[in-house]
Amino acid sequence: MSVYKPLTGAQxxxxxxxxxxxxxxxxxxxxxxxxxxxxFAEFVANGLVDTEMIxxxxxHSALSxxxxxxxxxxxxxxxxxxxxxxxxxxxxxATPGLRLPIVMPVVNRALSTPINIHCDHSDTMGTLTIxxxxxxxxxxxxxxxxxxxxxxxxxxxDVLLPVMVMQDGFITGHGVENVKVLDDAVVKEFVGQRxxxxxxxxxxxxxxxxxLALPDxxxxxxxxxxxxxxxxxxVYLRAGEELAKITGNTYPYFEEYKSDDAEAVIVILNSAAxxxxxxxxxxxxxxxxxxxxxxxxxxxxPYKEYREVLKDKKVIGVLDRSISxxxxxxxxxxxxxxxxxLDHRPAxxxxxxxxxxxxxxxxxxxxxxxxxxxxxxxxEKQKYIGLRG
Amino acid sequence: MATYQDIVSKPTPLAPGxxxxxxxxxxxxxxxxxxxxxxxxxVANATGCLEVTSTIYPxxxxxxxxxxxxxxxxxxxxxxxxxxxxxxxxxxxxxxxVNIIAFGGDGGTYxxxxxxxxxxxxxxxxxxYVVYDNEGYMNTGNQRSGATPFGxxxxxxxxxxxxxxxxxxxxxxxxxxxxxxxxxxxxAAAHNVVDIYNKAKKALSADGPSFLAVLQPCTTNxxxxxxxxxxxxxxAVETNFWPLYEIENGKVHINYKPKERKPIxxxxxxxxxxxxxxxxxxxxxxxxxQSLVDEEWERLLKLxxxxxxx
Numbered sequence: 001m002s003v004y005k006p007l008t009g010a011q012x013x014x015x016x017x018x019x020x021x022x023x024x025x026x027x028x029x030x031x032x033x034x035x036x037x038x039x040f041a042e043f044v045a046n047g048l049v050d051t052e053m054i055x056x057x058x059x060h061s062a063l064s065x066x067x068x069x070x071x072x073x074x075x076x077x078x079x080x081x082x083x084x085x086x087x088x089x090x091x092x093x094a095t096p097g098l099r100l101p102i103v104m105p106v107v108n109r110a111l112s113t114p115i116n117i118h119c120d121h122s123d124t125m126g127t128l129t130i131x132x133x134x135x136x137x138x139x140x141x142x143x144x145x146x147x148x149x150x151x152x153x154x155x156x157x158d159v160l161l162p163v164m165v166m167q168d169g170f171i172t173g174h175g176v177e178n179v180k181v182l183d184d185a186v187v188k189e190f191v192g193q194r195x196x197x198x199x200x201x202x203x204x205x206x207x208x209x210x211x212l213a214l215p216d217x218x219x220x221x222x223x224x225x226x227x228x229x230x231x232x233x234x235v236y237l238r239a240g241e242e243l244a245k246i247t248g249n250t251y252p253y254f255e256e257y258k259s260d261d262a263e264a265v266i267v268i269l270n271s272a273a274x275x276x277x278x279x280x281x282x283x284x285x286x287x288x289x290x291x292x293x294x295x296x297x298x299x300x301x302p303y304k305e306y307r308e309v310l311k312d313k314k315v316i317g318v319l320d321r322s323i324s325x326x327x328x329x330x331x332x333x334x335x336x337x338x339x340x341x342l343d344h345r346p347a348x349x350x351x352x353x354x355x356x357x358x359x360x361x362x363x364x365x366x367x368x369x370x371x372x373x374x375x376x377x378x379x380e381k382q383k384y385i386g387l388r389g
Numbered sequence: 390m391a392t393y394q395d396i397v398s399k400p401t402p403l404a405p406g407x408x409x410x411x412x413x414x415x416x417x418x419x420x421x422x423x424x425x426x427x428x429x430x431x432v433a434n435a436t437g438c439l440e441v442t443s444t445i446y447p448x449x450x451x452x453x454x455x456x457x458x459x460x461x462x463x464x465x466x467x468x469x470x471x472x473x474x475x476x477x478x479x480x481x482x483x484x485x486x487v488n489i490i491a492f493g494g495d496g497g498t499y500x501x502x503x504x505x506x507x508x509x510x511x512x513x514x515x516x517x518y519v520v521y522d523n524e525g526y527m528n529t530g531n532q533r534s535g536a537t538p539f540g541x542x543x544x545x546x547x548x549x550x551x552x553x554x555x556x557x558x559x560x561x562x563x564x565x566x567x568x569x570x571x572x573x574x575x576x577a578a579a580h581n582v583v584d585i586y587n588k589a590k591k592a593l594s595a596d597g598p599s600f601l602a603v604l605q606p607c608t609t610n611x612x613x614x615x616x617x618x619x620x621x622x623x624x625a626v627e628t629n630f631w632p633l634y635e636i637e638n639g640k641v642h643i644n645y646k647p648k649e650r651k652p653i654x655x656x657x658x659x660x661x662x663x664x665x666x667x668x669x670x671x672x673x674x675x676x677x678x679q680s681l682v683d684e685e686w687e688r689l690l691k692l693x694x695x696x697x698x699x
Contacts, residue, residue, distance in 0.1 A: 023476035024469065052476040054468060057508030061465035064458060064505065068433060068469025071456045073483075074476055076469070094459055200454040200470060201483050203429045210457035211444035221446075 007179040009140040009172035013079065013105045013165075014039030015179075016147035018049055019187035023074035023194075026054040026065040030084035031117045032169035033107040037079060059084035063091040063104070070100040071209050073199030075155075077102065081169060082109035082123040089127070095162045096131030096225055098210060101154035101194070102162040104132075105147060108270065108321075109169040110356045118357020119169040121270070122322035125330040131225055133163040133232050134299040136269045138255075140177040142296075143167040145247055151191055152239035158231045168271040170357065186246050229300045236297050253302040256309060258284060259291030263314040264372040267335050269295045272319065272353070272360050279365035290369045295331065306338040315347040315372045319365075319385070321354045329382065336379070349377035353385035360386060396586045399424040400452070402432075407450035408442040412608035412615030414579030414622065415439050415521050419492065421582045422519055422601070423453065425589035426488045431470055432456070435463035435493030435502060438528040439521065461501035464509035464518055467491035471514045488593050489516040495536035496526045499560050503535075510569035510598045517592045517599045520562060523607035531610035531662070535560045538630075539681060540674050541662045548665040553674045558681055566600035567636040567699050573599040575635035579606060580622035584633055584644060591637070604631045612661020624656040629686040639698035643689060650686070653679045 007015060013036050017025065025044075027037035043049045056062045062078040069076035080088065085106060095102060106124050110116040124134065133153055137143040143165065150163035167173055182190075198207045213221055233253075240251025255273070258280055259265050268276050273294040283290045293309065310316060318336075320329030328336060332350035339345045349372060353360045364385050371377070402423040403416050415438060423430050432455045434440045440457045443450040458466050467489050477483045493502055498520040506518060525543055526532035533543040536559050542548040546555050567574040572595040575588045585603060592599035606621040608614070613621060625631035628651045633644040654675060657663040666674050692699070 023480070024472050026469070050476075050479065052472045052479070054472050054512065056465065056468075057511070058504060061462060061468075061505050061508055064462035064465035065469035065472065067458055068456065068466035069473035069476075070469075071466075072431070072470040072473035072477075074473035076473065090459055091462070098458075200431050200456060201474060201477060201487070203431075203454065203485055203487065206452055206454045208444055208449035208451050208455045211446045211449060212441050212457075213446040217446045 002180050002182050004178050005181050006176050007140055008035065008174050008176050009143045009167045010035035010107065010174065011039050012140040012144035012179045013147060013167070014043070015181055016144050017077060018043045019182070019184055020075070020147070020151060020191050021049045022051050022077045024054065024066065024069040024076040025051050026056050026062040026076070026078040028056050028059050028062045028084065030059065030081045032109055032173045033079050033081040033084065035173070036105060036107070059088040060091060063088045063095065066102055067091060067095055067098065067100060070102050071098065071200050073196050073201045075194040077104065079105040079107070081107045082111055085123045085127065086111060092127055092132065093130040097221060099160040099225070099228070100162065101160050103147060103150045103154055103165065104162065105143070105165045105167070107169045107173040108166055116356040117169070119171050120321045120355045120357065124164060124166055125322045125324070128299060128330060131161065131229060132299060133159070133161055133229065135163065135165050136296060136298055137165060137167045137172065138271060138273045138294060139172055140167070140175070140179050143172060144179055144181070145243065145249060148187065148190060149236070149239055149243050149251060152242065153232055153235050155194055156235045156239070159228055159235050161228055161232060166270065171271040182246060190243070190246055233297070233300050233302055251296070253297045253305050255294040255296060257292035257294065259293055259309065261289060262291030263289040264317070264369050265291045265293055265310065265313050266317040266319055266365070266368060266372070267293045267295065267331060268319040269298070269331060270321070272321065275360060275362055276365050279362045279369070282362070283366060283369055288369065288373070301334050303338040306335060307341060310335070310339060310346060311342055313346040315349070315375070315377060317349045317351055317368050317372045319351045319353050319368070323352055323355070347375070347377045348379040350382045351385050352382060358386055391583065391586055393583055396421055396424050396582055402430065402451065402453040403443060404450045404452055406448070408445065409438065410609050410615070412618045413438070414605045414618050417582060418521050418579055418585060418603050418605060421585045422490065422589040425586045426593050428486045428488045429453070430488050430490055433463045433467040433470060433489065433491040435491070435497035436460035437494035437497050438523070439492055439494070441528060460497050462505045463491040463493045463497060463502060465505040467516045467518070468509040468512065468514040471516050491516060491518045493518070493520055494528065495520055495522045495524060496534045499535035499562050506566070507569065510566060510571050510600070513597050515597055517589070517601060519601045519603060521603050521605040523605045523610070524559070525610060527607045527610045536562070540666050540678055542665055543662070553666065553671055563600065563602050563636065564699065567639065569598070570639070571598045571600060572596060572638055573635065575600070576602045576631065577633060578604040578622045578626050578631055580619040581626070581633065588635060591635070610662065613659050617659070621656065621660070624651065627651045628653050628656045628682065630656050630682050632686060632689055634689060636699060640696065641689065641692040641699065643693050653682050
């Protein structure tokens, strides 16, 4: 039986990890991820899991240990945020090429400098090009369920890639919600066991992993990696269907909220999508045709599916919680890319909001819709919500 | 006790056909160490000479399970493997016992890898970390490392009209490791296979982390004839430049004391990286080198004599 528990996003993630009971977890504190590994350490200390935990000396070693453990044949996890993700970047980039199925929850936090512990998406948006599957979560419930989804995708033989599961720092990570927690036995059956076909501890079959590949083979390895992440698109949907059977929720590439008949649509991911839904409800009550698309699977990016739902829209606003300095913001750039094949493209506007944890208000999102519907948009100009003038 | 013949007659986990330089001592070091294990071995390798020459895809010279991730984290990767081993053993998924050995060069150990090494030693993972120490970033062409000795000419601190090359003594990586209160840390040299083997045996039987620094003269960048690697390794020991010793549960024991230590010049001469020290204006540096070696040796003798725990 599922039960509702008051949990923070971090706690919900730790709860998912408890139910998975991985072989190995490496832990390093980094605000606002820290409660995940703290809660999990308590589970270890009290025998609620029998995971071997490694309290490492850095984020770089956290993922290095997890890679070593996964290569050895274990189901291994770690979690991080911001500066921690930046410090481990070398290993983040190295992991997909080894084709190791690692799940890493990431609690989004602004990147230094200036140093700031609050939410934006500059940490994970900085890792878009290096081969991790990325799933974003609006709230603690999604953060919880996406961990299971991620594990299924990562370990699928057609994929074998690492997966990041995102949630917003503090807003989701430290905010308490009523989370529907699945029955332990149900999760246990859903996640099963990791059954690698090659691993270091298979001593009968010595295995070389991580060799040097020069210009004669490196290219092919990377092409195979690309094919694998493309396959993750389909695997995401299939794994989602399977997960839906135990959660009752659905796992599309993106959530469509009152967007069907909408003239103006905004695209916004993670927690601010919740605020946007409230704004949309109020505008809808006034008869305005507005809606939301909330990205969930961000890597691989389902371009065609976005194009299908956005092609007939009059105007689209994309709200990014990070800047891609010197170019279009990351989410905006993807949506813009998705529409290239259309003969008649919707009008588009890029907005930046909420950097370093600045709040975004319902009134600001309503203003965005007003602006979009007024036609005052410029697809080449980036606007800033809530920026001090 | 194993004889030289016993050791070299064992199967070689690092098979012939690798692409190490002619005259390189690394294969002998690696094979002697793994030969000392009475359990199957899993190797975690840092980026460096050993890694790039033994696994050029689609080939692998390794007959044992082997993993390479990046440069500075062989100790962390080994820690992950050791933890996975504990977890899978506990859960009944594997039966056999294993030994886990990390190999790194001095760049990947003394410098960029020291944090991961320190963390893994402090946490007490049961594994052996081996540094094959060729005293610089030799895989990439002789750049200075924290292991490069005084007076050496490297590409990043070259000898020149106003420079004798490196002006600092090397880090004492064995004592740094021992300072983590690990059960076993030792120093060995490429030419003495029996000593390497015996030390690896002790290290692998230790209940906790162990550390082994093995001098690996580099024909390519120390710049001497490829036939002379073992000669230079031996001279490093005979001059007390590289004493053979071990620190067992904190206590120092010197494994070999030359009856009459040879002057450091005998180690330096013939090596291209020290050629400049023999110019009249640099002779003072050889004297300084000699006194540094003698001071270190005296200190080591005192540590041994005192019987105190480090």
